[in-house]
Amino acid sequence: MNGQGEIGRFQDLLARKLGWGSAGNDAGRLAELLRDRAAEHGLRRDDYLTRLAARPWDAELTELIERLTITETYFFRHGEQFAALREDALPERLAARASQRILRMLSVACSSGEEAYSLxxxxxxxxxxxxxxxxxxxxxxxxxxxxxxxxxxxxTWSLRETPDPVRRRWFRQADSGYWVADEIRQLVRFQRTNVAEPDDELWRPEQYDVVFCRNLLMYLTPAVVSALVERMTTALAPGGFLFLGHTDSLGSNPAGLELRRNHRSFFYRRPGGPTPQQRAAPPAPVRSTPVSPYAAPPGPPPTEFDGEQAYNRALDLLRQEQFAAALELIAAPRAAPMRPRDQLLHGVLLAQAGRLDEAVALARGLSDENGLNPDAHQLLGLCLEDGSAVAEAVGQYRLAAYLDPGFALPRMRLGQLARRQGDDRTAAGELERALELLARESEQRITLFGGGFGRIALTVLCRSELDACGVRP
Incomplete structure (x- = not known):
């Protein structure tokens, strides 16, 4: 086979295996790559192509991906798109997600992660x-x-377009460069994906609020581009946004999307969800001091017999271990329905009174109503553990810790249960993390889930359990 025929065969294999498409002026580059890879394996070029086509060869495909892709990127690249994200897309999505309080974003072809962390x-x-x-x-x-x-x-070069206030707030300088701050890193996860192949979980319908897929489509074959755009569109929530690179365009009227323009940038929106005219009022700014998720909503000053006073009194009674009086107070008839925090306290008191079935039912109801409530999962875990459903309790504690990485008490319970099961290394990791977080744990959570122990007693107990493991993570 002549050199031109080998290059054509190589192009076909790359398209079939990776969805990679090449322009006519790539022939020289592909010829060099084919020569180098065949020589690396001690094969003639024709034999190398036969081997590549014959059966799975994951290690070689990985090497080809690394050689073919352009990986240079930096934080907040193409700042006009991030301005559109910040000022147009996110306000709409935050209004649409106000009841769920969750925002999901996807960075396709994220390279070394700068784009995902920027999002x-x-x-x-x-x-x-x-x-x-x-x-x-x-x-x-x-x-x-x-x-x-x-x-x-x-x-430092990767942060060349990062504003100084952002650099100071979200990065930690060290080793002649910068580490992304932990509170940002814990929001991002990475996975290896070949976009030429389907992935039901990644492309689950209507799950993402924003998808970035920049400067990738130009490398893919038309068939793979069509399939990928369809998957991204389907995976966007109604009203969700798709940002493509400046070299990529779907035209002015792509199927299932509408074109937007702002901040000198074009981007796409899936129809549905709140329109700009229907957008809710801007959300209140974040307060400078931590606010409990169960804090009372703003309103008129409390009257003598309103739910706020009843809640605070019941919480005081719980601290004093007067469970029956607290339960009677929190369960008393009231004019307005119970708020989630009232229900949570009610569930804790039911558990303390030994009425586990009722406490489990209440905790499951809270979880069903708002699956993102870490305290509901913590309560359910405690109830299930007392009811000998330890495996399910562990799952609930993990959910609580995932939903709120600063929540110390589920970490402590996970460590104690792992130690009980003889897994000292896992126990040490969880207890070490719990010990770090206990100093910042809220008094309200300690009252609800501390089992009658205060912060100091819980810290001593956690340290004792950690020392007993005999290992450090």
Missing amino acids: AITARQARPSRDWLIDVTGVDANPQMLRKAENGWYS
């Missing part, structure tokens, strides 16, 4: 309050780049 920072700055959950997924086919993304360290 997380932008969303973190825009969130209306502390109880919002931000979830950013970064996907790429290049494992070497994903390892760098997960590491979270970047050179």
